[in-house]
Amino acid sequence: xxxxxxxxxxxxxxxxxxxxxxxxxxxxxxxxxxxxxxxxxxxxxxxxxxxxxxxxxxxxxxxxxxxxxxxxxxxxxxxxxxxxxxxxxxxxxxxxxxxxxxxxxxxxxxxxxxxxxxxxxxxxxxxxxxxxxxxxxxxxxxxxxxxxxxxxxxxxxxxxxxxxxxxxxxxxxxxxxxxxxxxxxxxxxxxxxxxxxxxxxxxxxxxxxxxxxxxxxxxxxxxxxxxxxxxxxxxxxxxxxxxxxxxxxxxxxxxxxxxxxxxxxxxxxxxxxxxxxxxxxxxxxxxxxxxxxxxxxxxxxxxxxxxxxxxxxxxxxxxxxxxxxxxxxxxxxxxxxxxxxxxxxxxxxxxxxxxxxxxxxxxxxxxxxxxxxxxxxxxxxxxxxxxxxxxxxxxxxxxxxxxxxxxxxxxxxxxxxxxxxxxxxxxxxxxxxxxxxxxxxxxxxxxxxxxxxxxxxxxxxxxxxxxxxxxxxxxxx
Numbered sequence: 085x086x087x088x089x090x091x092x093x094x095x096x097x098x099x100x101x102x103x104x105x106x107x108x109x110x111x112x113x114x115x116x117x118x119x120x121x122x123x124x125x126x127x128x129x130x131x132x133x134x135x136x137x138x139x140x141x142x143x144x145x146x147x148x149x150x151x152x153x154x155x156x157x158x159x160x161x162x163x164x165x166x167x168x169x170x171x172x173x174x175x176x177x178x179x180x181x182x183x184x185x186x187x188x189x190x191x192x193x194x195x196x197x198x199x200x201x202x203x204x205x206x207x208x209x210x211x212x213x214x215x216x217x218x219x220x221x222x223x224x225x226x227x228x229x230x231x232x233x234x235x236x237x238x239x240x241x242x243x244x245x246x247x248x249x250x251x252x253x254x255x256x257x258x259x260x261x262x263x264x265x266x267x268x269x270x271x272x273x274x275x276x277x278x279x280x281x282x283x284x285x286x287x288x289x290x291x292x293x294x295x296x297x298x299x300x301x302x303x304x305x306x307x308x309x310x311x312x313x314x315x316x317x318x319x320x321x322x323x324x325x326x327x328x329x330x331x332x333x334x335x336x337x338x339x340x341x342x343x344x345x346x347x348x349x350x351x352x353x354x355x356x357x358x359x360x361x362x363x364x365x366x367x368x369x370x371x372x373x374x375x376x377x378x379x380x381x382x383x384x385x386x387x388x389x390x391x392x393x394x395x396x397x398x399x400x401x402x403x404x405x406x407x408x409x410x411x412x413x414x415x416x417x418x419x420x421x422x423x424x425x426x427x428x429x430x431x432x433x434x435x436x437x438x439x440x441x442x443x444x445x446x447x448x449x450x451x452x453x454x455x456x457x458x459x460x461x462x463x464x465x466x467x468x469x470x471x472x473x474x475x476x477x478x479x480x481x482x483x484x485x486x487x488x489x490x491x492x493x494x495x496x497x498x499x500x501x502x503x504x505x506x507x508x509x510x511x512x513x514x515x516x517x518x519x520x521x522x523x524x525x526x527x528x529x530x531x532x533x534x535x536x537x538x539x540x541x542x543x544x545x546x547x548x549x550x551x552x553x554x555x556x557x558x559x560x561x
Contacts (some may be wrong), residue, residue, distance in 0.1 A: 154506025198260025405446025
C-alpha cells in the first residue's frame with residue numbers, strides 16, 4: 085500500500101537498498117550545514133529529516149526544541165478531520181421551519197442553520213430558496229432566525245495578533261459562513277482628477293456600510309481599504325488615491341458577524357424570489373422537531389482539504405478544528421475541545437509524545453502554538469506507514485512547482501516534493517515529503533523562527549535549497 089501510494093503521488097520508482105554508512109550521513113550533515121551558514125546565528129532553526137523506508141534519522145538540528153509552526157499546524161488538523169469525520173463527510177446547511185406549510189404559506193418561523201461549512205456561498209443559498217419557490221411557497225408568517233450554535237461564538241482564536249485579524253487572510257469563523265465571510269469590493273478611478281472614485285460591492289447588502297474617502301489622482305497609486313471595528317460595526321472605509329489611468333482594483337474585506345450577514349442575505353434572496361416576509365430577524369437555536377424545507381451539502385471532506393492544505397485557507401482549517409471537537413465530544417465545537425480532539429488523535433491514534441505540544445487553533449494563526457520538527461516528522465511517518473486515509477491527505481498537499489502555495493517555489497527544476505508551508509512575521513516553516521534521486525521517500529520538517537527580515541529569504545535561500553539538496557541525494561548501494 086505504501087509503495088503504491090508514493091507511486092501515485094510522486095514520479096520515481098522506489099529502490100530497495102540505501103547506504104547506511106557514516107560517510108553518507110556526514111555528506112548530508114555537511115550539505116545542510118553549508119546552507120545554514122547563511123543564517124544569522126540569532127535566528128532559531130530546527131530541522132529533522134527521516135527516511136520513511138529505513139526509519140533512519142538522516143539529519144537533525146534542534147529537532148526536539150519548540151517553534152511556532154504557523155500554517156503547518158494544518159497538517160495535524162487535516163489528519164484529525166479525516167480520522168474523526170471520514171473522507172466522505174459533508175457539511176449540511178439547512179432551511180428549517182417550526183410550523184406547517186399550508187396554502188403556499190409557511191405558518192411559522194424559518195431557521196437558517198449552519199453546521200460549519202466554510203465553502204457555503206450566496207449561490208448555494210439562492211438554490212435553497214429556489215426550492216421553496218418551486219414548492220409554491222409565497223409567504224413566511226414568522227421570523228427569520230439564524231442558528232449558528234454548532235460552534236461557540238468566539239471568532240478569533242487565542243493568541244491571534246491584531247494585525248492578522250485585519251488582514252484578508254483572516255475571515256472571522258462561524259458555524260454559519262457565507263462567501264468566505266467576506267465582501268468583494270472594487271474601486272474604479274473617476275473620469276476626472278480630484279473626484280471620488282467609483283466603489284462597487286458584491287453582494288449588495290445593507291449589512292455593510294461603505295464610506296468613500298478616496299480621491300482620483302494623476303499618479304498610479306492604489307487606494308487602501310480597511311474595516312472600522314467595535315466603534316462602527318461593519319463599516320468599510322475607502323481611503324487614499326487611485327490613479328486616473330489605473331486598472332480597477334479589487335479587494336476582499338472580512339465581515340464581522342457572519343451569521344447575521346448570512347441571514348441578511350437570506351432576506352434579500354427571499355425578496356428577489358417573490359416570497360413575502362414581514363417578521364423579525366433574530367438568533368436562536370432551532371428546535372429539534374423543526375422540519376427541513378431545503379438543504380445544501382458541501383463537497384466531501386477529501387475535496388475541502390485541498391483548500392485547507394494546498395491553498396492554506398485559514399477559515400477551512402479553523403472550522404474543521406471546531407467541527408472535530410464538536411463531533412468527537414458530541415457538544416458545541418469550541419477552541420478548547422477542538423484542541424483536545426486533535427491532541428487525542430495525535431496521541432492515541434498516531435502514538436506521538438505530545439506533552440510539550442501546544443495547539444490552540446487549526447489555522448496556525450496563533451502565536452501560542454508550539455511544536456517541534458520531531459513532532460512533524462513523527463506524524464508524517466505515521467501518516468505514510470499506518471494512516472488509512474494517507475492518499476486523501478497527501479494528495480491535498482501542494483506539489484512543488486505545480487500547484488497551491490508551492491506553485492511558485494523551487495524553480496526552475498522542482499523536486500518531487502509534497503509539503504505544507506507556514507509563514508507569519510518572523511516565522512517560516514515547511515514540513516512534508518520528498519523523494520531522493522534513488523526514489524527513497526523522506527519525511528522532513530524545517531522550522532525557522534525569530535528573524536526580522538522578510539520570510540522570502542528563508543524560503544528561497546534556506547528551505548528550498550535544503551529540499552533540493554535532499555532530492556538530489558543518492559544513497560543507493
